[in-house]
Amino acid sequence: MKHFVVGVLPYLTFLILVFGLIYRIRGWYASKVKYQLNLFPAPDTPGGEILKEILFFKTLYRFERPLWVMSYGFHLGIFLIFIGHIAGIAFAGHQFTLFGATPEQSEKLSFAFGMLAGTLAFFGALALLLRRLSGQVKQVSDPWDYIDLLLILAIVTTGNAMRTLAPVELFAVKKYFADLFSLRPINYELPTAFVIHYFFGQILLMYLPFSKLLHLAGGLINKAIILTGDGKAKLLKL
Amino acid sequence: MNAPQKAKDLAPLPYRILDDEEKVRKAVAIIREKAAESRMFKLAMECCTKCGACINACHSYLGTEDPYNIPTKRADLVRSVYKQEIMPLSGVLGKVAGGIGVSAELLEKWFTYFYQCNQCRRCALVCPFGIDTAEVSIMVRQILAELGMVPRFTVGIVKNMANTGNNMGIAKPALLDSCEFLEEEMYEETGIKIRIPVDEEADIMYVPSSADFFVNTNTMIGVAKMYHAAGIKWTIPSEIIEAANFGLFFDEKVMKEHNRRLLDCAKKLKAKKIVQGECGHGWRAARMYTDGLNGPVDVEIRHIHEEAAYFIARGIIKVDPEKNGDIVYTYHDPCNLARAGDIIEEPRFILRHVVKNFVEMTPNREENFCCGAGSGLLMEEIMETRMKLGKVKAEQVKKTGADYVVAPCSICKAQLPLVFEYYNLPVEMSGLMDLVGKAIIL
Numbered sequence A: 001m002k003h004f005v006v007g008v009l010p011y012l013t014f015l016i017l018v019f020g021l022i023y024r025i026r027g028w029y030a031s032k033v034k035y036q037l038n039l040f041p042a043p044d045t046p047g048g049e050i051l052k053e054i055l056f057f058k059t060l061y062r063f064e065r066p067l068w069v070m071s072y073g074f075h076l077g078i079f080l081i082f083i084g085h086i087a088g089i090a091f092a093g094h095q096f097t098l099f100g101a102t103p104e105q106s107e108k109l110s111f112a113f114g115m116l117a118g119t120l121a122f123f124g125a126l127a128l129l130l131r132r133l134s135g136q137v138k139q140v141s142d143p144w145d146y147i148d149l150l151l152i153l154a155i156v157t158t159g160n161a162m163r164t165l166a167p168v169e170l171f172a173v174k175k176y177f178a179d180l181f182s183l184r185p186i187n188y189e190l191p192t193a194f195v196i197h198y199f200f201g202q203i204l205l206m207y208l209p210f211s212k213l214l215h216l217a218g219g220l221i222n223k224a225i226i227l228t229g230d231g232k233a234k235l236l237k238l
Numbered sequence B: 001m002n003a004p005q006k007a008k009d010l011a012p013l014p015y016r017i018l019d020d021e022e023k024v025r026k027a028v029a030i031i032r033e034k035a036a037e038s039r040m041f042k043l044a045m046e047c048c049t050k051c052g053a054c055i056n057a058c059h060s061y062l063g064t065e066d067p068y069n070i071p072t073k074r075a076d077l078v079r080s081v082y083k084q085e086i087m088p089l090s091g092v093l094g095k096v097a098g099g100i101g102v103s104a105e106l107l108e109k110w111f112t113y114f115y116q117c118n119q120c121r122r123c124a125l126v127c128p129f130g131i132d133t134a135e136v137s138i139m140v141r142q143i144l145a146e147l148g149m150v151p152r153f154t155v156g157i158v159k160n161m162a163n164t165g166n167n168m169g170i171a172k173p174a175l176l177d178s179c180e181f182l183e184e185e186m187y188e189e190t191g192i193k194i195r196i197p198v199d200e201e202a203d204i205m206y207v208p209s210s211a212d213f214f215v216n217t218n219t220m221i222g223v224a225k226m227y228h229a230a231g232i233k234w235t236i237p238s239e240i241i242e243a244a245n246f247g248l249f250f251d252e253k254v255m256k257e258h259n260r261r262l263l264d265c266a267k268k269l270k271a272k273k274i275v276q277g278e279c280g281h282g283w284r285a286a287r288m289y290t291d292g293l294n295g296p297v298d299v300e301i302r303h304i305h306e307e308a309a310y311f312i313a314r315g316i317i318k319v320d321p322e323k324n325g326d327i328v329y330t331y332h333d334p335c336n337l338a339r340a341g342d343i344i345e346e347p348r349f350i351l352r353h354v355v356k357n358f359v360e361m362t363p364n365r366e367e368n369f370c371c372g373a374g375s376g377l378l379m380e381e382i383m384e385t386r387m388k389l390g391k392v393k394a395e396q397v398k399k400t401g402a403d404y405v406v407a408p409c410s411i412c413k414a415q416l417p418l419v420f421e422y423y424n425l426p427v428e429m430s431g432l433m434d435l436v437g438k439a440i441i442l
Helices: A002-030 A046-056 A058-063 A065-090 A095-099 A103-132 A135-140 A143-164 A170-181 A192-210 A212-227 B020-037 B039-047 B059-064 B071-085 B104-114 B122-126 B133-146 B152-164 B172-190 B217-230 B252-268 B280-294 B304-313 B345-354 B380-389 B391-400 B410-422 B433-439
Strands: B204-207 B273-276 B300-303 B328-331 B357-359 B404-406 B428-430
Touching: A002 A170, A002 A192, A002 A212, A002 B039, A046 A058, A046 A212, A058 A065, A058 B122, A065 A095, A065 A103, A065 A143, A065 A170, A095 A103, A103 A135, A103 A143, A135 B071, A143 A192, A143 A212, A192 A212, A212 B039, B020 B039, B020 B071, B020 B104, B020 B133, B039 B071, B039 B133, B059 B380, B059 B391, B071 B104, B071 B133, B104 B133, B122 B133, B152 B252, B172 B217, B204 B217, B204 B252, B217 B304, B217 B433, B252 B273, B252 B280, B273 B280, B273 B304, B280 B300, B280 B410, B300 B304, B304 B345, B304 B433, B328 B345, B328 B391, B345 B357, B345 B433, B380 B391, B380 B410, B391 B410, B410 B428
Parallel strands: B204 B273, B273 B300, B328 B357, B328 B404, B404 B428
Antiparallel strands: none
8 A cells, every 4th residue: 555655656646637637727728708708997917917816816815804814824835835845855955055055054944944834834724624614604615625625634734744743854755756756666665654645645636637726727717817808998098 | 585487488589498307408418518618607617616705795695695695605506516417526526526416496596596696796806716606697597598497577678679679669659759859858958959860870879778768868868968069970770779788698699689780780870989878788798798799890889978078078068067966976886887897987087077076985986886686687576686685785875975876877777766765765866977968068
């Protein structure tokens, strides 16, 4: 089982993720936008508006401030985790030496950023879950919404555990991924905490293209429809 | 919760009444077809995260307090079927994901709740992903139409439109009579012969709302006076004295046919510009959908408020705000004029010139709430629901303390007086061109 999760499943996950994304997003673009469906006032630079949406969650900030705090914290945590995983594993915690830090300093910084990201994601997800369990939002939630959040919480919790309770040597993880990417056989043991975390992570990546977790892509495509598509000049500039 | 009465005879719509079994059998295929036709609809079905931002943004939910009127929950009535039958993981996750199959009862629920949505698009404004539940509502009403489920009221409008070229069923002789009547009225008031030209060749073809000939006559008078004062030749096409295009609410074919008729008339009268009168959704249909329906076109499409603002700004017409008195006016943004149609600042510019006291209601402009009858919910039989849908509007107006509400849209004009009476608000209301007509110096 352990061998399957680290030696076989990752290739399957990769294929499902890539082809799933292509399948789903192509499906969206196969549907047409026949009419101009934008909302007014139309922004002068739709691109800039979409950037504000990506960077700051502008609409949520404008209309749902409390949710914005939870959602922005959560997504910022996820984003930092994403970057941190790539940099942290590729450089085994020594990524900050590129900016002039000593290896020891870099490991400490890497740990600190990991704590920050992990805390943001954990408490963000927890807040979103609690919000979903209460009052108005409960009325619009379905099992899928809870499963999404619980799965993410499981991944974040095991990830946090690997940084604090059951530390995992980053060099071992780096070596593992190097072997995985070069298609070399994985005939050695990896820490159990890592395998559990890794398993949940792969479940998420396989499930991502077929779920509403792809709201990142879908939302942007939709926002683009709402924000662009009208080129008529005004009779009078007011 | 009451639903509109269904039509028993769908002519002239190209659909027929189906029995329950047939409806259930066809529904999924039609949903799949609509998802392939509209990216917005497909994304709404697949990408909502149920964040709940739309809950308190919707006047329909705030007024009725029925959870099925929460935009995302209303959309769930069809989304649950979509998940079960169409989403990639449906076979495995359908039930877990809240999926359900189609049933006759579910279709009845669609009919009830998608005819309690005013398609005002406020949810699209507040949604972090820009999901437009109005688009879902339009699509589901289209699906219902193809399953033979259309309100009797709506079929009546379509029938009138096909027979006479307007929603009220006014035949040409009656139109000419009422134009003559309005001309006489203006002569008595001003001592000047102001014409309402019908079917004459002119650069400007003005398309009023048919209600402007009988109920909101002051709107028509305002327009006639304005073009007279500006010294511009204009005309009304007897074949389509209707800016309203009910097709937008529920059927693409009806919308396309209306739009084609509009463009044909413009060609026949050699008009260079189509000017749409005070009708919210009609403006959206003409301004935003013409290219997609029958485009590209070489005729310019403008709104009467753009014209009026232009005339005032350039001094082509003169207005005196004294003539509209000392009372306090407020402005109701019709959803399809503002959010969906870009007529936001023009009416405010005009108002500031034709009245002395103007206060904004809160929220306003693109954030404004619907009157509660948008998307053609003018049926008598759902009056109770209509009053609930108008509740937020009534509260908004009350807070302004204004004496007079300006609402330049025929649906708003039909709905708001009833809402104000129901909620005991002693306010008057009319269109905007009415006030231009009163303030204009001839």
